[in-house]
Amino acid sequence: AEVGDYRILHEAALRDHFAGIPDLKALIGGEPAAWGITEVGDGNLNLVFIVKGTRGGVAVKQALPYVRLVGESWPLPLSRAHYEYLALSKQAQLAPGLVPVLLHHNETLALTVMELLEPHIIMRKGMVAATQYPGFVDDITTFMARTLFFTSDLALSAAEKKQGIAAFAGNHALCKITEDLIFTDPYRIAEQNRWTAPYLDGLAAELRDDMELHVAISRLKLKFMASPEALLHGDLHTGSIMVTESQTRVIDPEFAFYGPMGFDVGAVLANLLMAHFASAGHERMPGERQAFESWVLETVEKVWSEFARKFLDLWRAGATGDAYPVTLFAGERGAARLEAERQAYMQRLFADTVGFAAAKTIRRIFGLAHNIDFELIEDPKKRAISEARAVRLARAMMVETGEFGTIADITGAARKLR
Ligand code: ADP
Ligand code: MG
Ligand code: MG
Numbered sequence: 001a002e003v004g005d006y007r008i009l010h011e012a013a014l015r016d017h018f019a020g021i022p023d024l025k026a027l028i029g030g031e032p033a034a035w036g037i038t039e040v041g042d043g044n045l046n047l048v049f050i051v052k053g054t055r056g057g058v059a060v061k062q063a064l065p066y067v068r069l070v071g072e073s074w075p076l077p078l079s080r081a082h083y084e085y086l087a088l089s090k091q092a093q094l095a096p097g098l099v100p101v102l103l104h105h106n107e108t109l110a111l112t113v114m115e116l117l118e119p120h121i122i123m124r125k126g127m128v129a130a131t132q133y134p135g136f137v138d139d140i141t142t143f144m145a146r147t148l149f150f151t152s153d154l155a156l157s158a159a160e161k162k163q164g165i166a167a168f169a170g171n172h173a174l175c176k177i178t179e180d181l182i183f184t185d186p187y188r189i190a191e192q193n194r195w196t197a198p199y200l201d202g203l204a205a206e207l208r209d210d211m212e213l214h215v216a217i218s219r220l221k222l223k224f225m226a227s228p229e230a231l232l233h234g235d236l237h238t239g240s241i242m243v244t245e246s247q248t249r250v251i252d253p254e255f256a257f258y259g260p261m262g263f264d265v266g267a268v269l270a271n272l273l274m275a276h277f278a279s280a281g282h283e284r285m286p287g288e289r290q291a292f293e294s295w296v297l298e299t300v301e302k303v304w305s306e307f308a309r310k311f312l313d314l315w316r317a318g319a320t321g322d323a324y325p326v327t328l329f330a331g332e333r334g335a336a337r338l339e340a341e342r343q344a345y346m347q348r349l350f351a352d353t354v355g356f357a358a359a360k361t362i363r364r365i366f367g368l369a370h371n372i373d374f375e376l377i378e379d380p381k382k383r384a385i386s387e388a389r390a391v392r393l394a395r396a397m398m399v400e401t402g403e404f405g406t407i408a409d410i411t412g413a414a415r416k417l418r
């Protein structure tokens with residue numbers, strides 16, 4: 001099929017299209033004319049429909065040739081649907097049960113059909129309502145440890161690894177969005193920036209004038225651009241995670257590419273920390289969200305410690321890659337030295353994670369795309385107080401990364417700021 005065959009499938013066209021795919025038709029069940037079709041997309045980039053019949057339902061995601069949030073004036077390649085499909089397939093293989101089941105993909109239409117996640121909700125929404133997710137730590141750390149480890153040089157041969165990089169190298173337009181919106185715009189005057197004015201006007205001006213911060217964010221940008229350590233999800237915030245109290249599913253990997261591992265881990269930590277800082281703004285009675293806030297900070301600590309533990313266990317048991325050749329670490333002395341080096345590796349990864357978490361926080365408060373954690377705080381003054389606390393911690397994490405040697409240093413600082 002030709003690229004020119006692409007068309008946006010709204011309700012009627014979607015119905016006709018699926019009516020012609022026997023497997024999908026059977027899965028949905030009943031007469032296509034009676035199917036319920038609703039657009040549920042609340043993301044920034046794509047269309048998402050839910051199609052329901054007598055037997056079940058599916059979720060359908062179609063890429064638009066432009067950024068949904070902004071409109072046709074900001075074109076974006078349809079190929080992102082290809083990379084999302086590729087990443088989702090890889091994640092399903094490496095972290096089974098933690099992503100929606102893939103049901104159908106049409107390259108020409110930039111369309112993917114997947115398992116309907118129900119009654120799952122977007123985790124960020126649940127956290128605004130102060131819901132705790134007891135299974136989250138175990139699920140998200142398994143997802144990250146396995147997807148990152150098994151696509152890294154610790155697990156792959158050099159040839160396999162380079163083939164992986166090549167397969168995702170074409171997703172550079174999505175990377176460029178991150179490079180601009182996360183690593184550049186919040187620190188300069190940019191048309192798309194916004195913040196809680198007038199309360200944060202002063203802080204916004206400070207960030208634009210803070211050369212130490214500009215150096216730190218530029219180092220992180222370079223690391224993002226030039227460190228293909230592993231296949232990243234690339235957009236692993238709490239709006240890309242759907243949950244019930246016992247299940248976790250990671251969705252929306254269209255930003256996937258080979259990049260620095262700390263970018264994914266930092267995304268999760270940043271979004272938990274933002275939920276923590278936003279929590280005060282959602283309080284109607286003093287102390288009513290205390291249990292939730294404690295859970296969030298405990299979760300921050302465990303996400304790092306469990307991720308590190310699982311990643312190290314995979315490394316100890318399955319170092320089939322070309323990095324750290326075992327022949328260089330023979331005998332008891334070699335084993336001890338290699339184990340010390342594994343710890344040092346995790347310490348470097350932690351420092352990257354801290355920096356990227358800070359970058360992910362600042363962009364949500366001064367950049368284009370904000371999150372409902374803060375946006376749903378109606379009183380702008382309260383919202384600004386929560387946001388300023390998050391920014392104060394993020395600035396320290398980015399510029400004085402060395403002061404945060406352990407995850408407890410971060411949660412300790414967050415507790416003090418509340
Ligand atoms: P975007 O790339 O535009 O951000 P997402 O993949 O994040 O799109 O999907 C947008 C929304 O659609 C999600 O926030 C969620 O509410 C809904 N959604 C996406 N995938 C599914 C699914 N498999 N099951 C149920 N709802 C889904
Ligand atoms: Mg999304
Ligand atoms: Mg191998």
Ligand code: MG
Nearest residue numbers: 043045252254
């Ligand atoms: Mg997306």
